[in-house]
């Protein structure tokens with residue numbers, strides 16, 4: 483037997499040049515142009531090249547997709563199948579994702595600029611694992627019987643809500659889609675997915691693979707398009723029962739308005755972050771803390787909602803910590819995303835790069851000091867690359883400490899006492915994640931409890947798994963993706979009373 487396909491050395495550049503891009507929507511099991519016939523250019527941030535034309539979905543396409551999803555739900559072609567059958571189909575879907583590993587990774591890298599090695603080792607396997615994990619759950623979740631008097635039986639059952647709308651961002655296009663799809667499909671819903679206009683390509687391939695795996699037509703529809711056109715139409719649609727949104731806090735606000743202006747659909751927002759990373763003077767391994775924050779922040783070009791971009795260090799160790807981080811940063815110098823050794827790729831598009839560079843200038847203007855990076859690089863490629871950048875001397879009221887930058891930019895702040903560290907960490911509009919570094923057991927627990935965040939890490943930042951919920955507090959949103967808790971968003975509890983006559 484030959485080596486498995488996934489271990490084949492791949493000439494990614496040649497394969498990228500040969501790739502045929504199909505930018506059509508997928509509605510009711512069919513690839514379709516937008517009703518208007520209009521398209522938009524899908525541009526690769528690697529070199530500014532146009533990859534292909536993508537259907538510019540609008541309200542008419544969203545309406546067709548929602549009608550198809552509704553019909554599929556009402557005739558029970560999916561939710562009416564035995565759980566073991568739904569499980570099998572979703573498992574096949576996960577297998578197909580893994581089978582298309584190289585194609586999906588290549589599309590993701592070309593579309594949004596992340597290193598191919600990360601797309602292969604993180605994005606594709608994580609997407610498949612999410613679908614497979616929810617597939618496994620389908621026939622293992624039981625409903626409840628309430629402890630009622632003997633004259634009656636009360637069943638508490640979970641039912642799929644119906645049509646779920648999913649609007650996702652561009653930073654982990656497939657993973658974010660899978661976090662919405664996994665529980666929604668496993669529970670028996672139909673889905674209309676609107677990918678980001680900056681990274682639409684893998685979404686349509688995922689839907690094709692789902693159909694190849696046996697998912698009935700209409701159960702999973704994808705309409706690409708711009709936010710204020712396709713996204714708004716989906717969020718305002720009167721026949722969408724629940725909306726899972728991942729994106730910026732600004733757009734999340736609109737989602738709540740859209741629900742209020744339409745059918746009061748339930749909205750679950752997974753929004754931005756400005757996560758604090760606290761390093762105390764009783765942290766035994768300052769070097770590991772410094773290397774961890776660099777690796778976590780610069781991963782995915784800093785375009786991660788949970789990027790630890792506010793680094794709070796005890797003043798007694800700040801100089802040493804900063805020196806280590808400053809020495810680490812150049813190791814994440816941007817490279818061509820299709821080169822196997824690249825660890826930091828291109829920012830998603832020119833406006834995002836301009837935003838990041840504007841924040842770097844704001845940091846300097848407000849008095850913070852650049853200790854590493856700070857410039858646009860690889861300009862001759864035509865792509866959008868920014869050096870990993872570290873500021874020290876940051877104060878929490880500065881713009882770069884308050885606002886989400888969504889790029890490879892870290893700010894180091896100092897503190898004197900534990901109370902001050904907690905106060906600074908919590909003085910943020912966001913509350914997605916945080917990290918505490920201390921070898922004092924009680925302090926680690928105490929601070930972890932005091933931090934306002936959906937997830938707190940202790941002496942690490944990288945652990946993550948589909949088994950645990952992911953989401954924030956405050957303006958980081960109210961949603962919880964992943965884990966069995968995600969079923970709460972896409973199911974309704976129903977009570978059925980049954981009278982039991984005495985003998």
Ligand code: NAD
Nearest residue numbers: 650651652677678709710713714729730733752753754787
């Ligand atoms: P964005 O809010 O600009 O766009 C997200 C999605 O919303 C896209 O599909 C977009 O087309 C759509 N959209 C934009 N305007 C819209 C409108 N007026 N009506 C309807 N839809 C609209 O966000 P982005 O720049 O794509 O993503 C980055 C943001 O996502 C960051 O803030 C990041 O922190 C956040 N994010 C959060 C999580 C999480 O789990 N909390 C995960 C990943 C990303």
